[in-house]
Amino acid sequence: MPSDCKRMGEAPKVQLEGGEPKRRYQVTLLGDARVGKSTIISQFLYDKILTSYTPTIEELHRGEYENEGEMLILDLLDTSGSHQFPAMRELAIRHSDAFLLVYTIDSVASWELLSTLREEIVRLRGSRVPVVVVGNKSDLQHRRAVNRATVQARVELDWNHCYVETCALQPDSVLALFKTVLNEGQVRYKLSPAVERRRKSLPTYTQKHKQEKFFFKRHSCNVS
Ligand SMILES: Nc1nc2c(ncn2[C@@H]2O[C@H](COP(=O)(O)OP(=O)(O)OP(=O)(O)O)[C@@H](O)[C@H]2O)c(=O)[nH]1
Ligand SMILES: [Mg+2]
Numbered sequence: 001m002p003s004d005c006k007r008m009g010e011a012p013k014v015q016l017e018g019g020e021p022k023r024r025y026q027v028t029l030l031g032d033a034r035v036g037k038s039t040i041i042s043q044f045l046y047d048k049i050l051t052s053y054t055p056t057i058e059e060l061h062r063g064e065y066e067n068e069g070e071m072l073i074l075d076l077l078d079t080s081g082s083h084q085f086p087a088m089r090e091l092a093i094r095h096s097d098a099f100l101l102v103y104t105i106d107s108v109a110s111w112e113l114l115s116t117l118r119e120e121i122v123r124l125r126g127s128r129v130p131v132v133v134v135g136n137k138s139d140l141q142h143r144r145a146v147n148r149a150t151v152q153a154r155v156e157l158d159w160n161h162c163y164v165e166t167c168a169l170q171p172d173s174v175l176a177l178f179k180t181v182l183n184e185g186q187v188r189y190k191l192s193p194a195v196e197r198r199r200k201s202l203p204t205y206t207q208k209h210k211q212e213k214f215f216f217k218r219h220s221c222n223v224s
Contacts, residue, residue, distance in 0.1 A: 023188075027076050027100060030101055031081055032104075032109065032110035034104070038056050040168045040174055058077070058080060063076070097129075098181050099131045101114045104137045105136070105148075106144060130181065132177070132184060134177060138167045164177050
């Protein structure tokens with residue numbers, strides 16, 4: 001991971017029900033089927049590992065965190081790797097604040113898919129929107145099919161994004177990933193277990209996409 005990733009603008013404050021100003025931040029997870037997107041979310045929000053595989057269509061999950069009196073609403077949009085829904089994907093890309101592009105280190109095809117997904121993000125949102133590329137299943141080193149150095153160079157030098165390898169089965173690994181993506185968006189957070197948090201899954205995607213436009217400041221990324 002670059003020691004000093006690029007800094008974006010702060011997450012916007014939005015007025016939610018109840019009139020209380022809260023900071024809402026949406027992270028969308030994209031990537032091939034079975035790479036571990038849902039497991040990452042489950043580990044992070046619910047402290048649970050998904051042992052049996054159920055393909056996702058689209059699910060919105062929400063975590064609420066309090067940090068020094070300010071609420072952070074973290075929406076995690078879990079997308080489908082097995083079904084292609086171009087219209088849904090486009091909507092998700094247009095309305096997200098940050099992206100996790102997930103592949104699994106034991107599948108070259110899952111890595112190769114990410115450049116197409118990234119191209120779509122760049123086409124719709126420009127190259128400055130926070131993106132973290134995630135090499136998941138880092139516990140499967142004996143089955144590694146994708147060279148870490150090659151991927152890291154492509155992601156950090158060519159794409160100017162952060163690169164993280166994770167094992168979704170390990171809480172600390174997933175926590176570090178979310179710290180990275182929130183840092184990328186310059187979102188103030190306190191994700192430690194001591195923080196009071198409410199988590200809920202919204203099984204169907206009922207949330208009205210927000211109308212606000214988010215403007216991110218441009219900052220350079222120093223890649224070491
Ligand atoms: N060994 C290992 N297995 C993992 C890891 N992350 C996920 N898995 C397993 O990989 C399988 C697929 O994980 P999912 O999280 O359902 O994959 P997904 O990306 O959400 O798949 P779709 O919903 O079809 O797009 C499950 O059996 C998980 O238990 C990991 O880090 N290591
Ligand atoms: Mg899934």
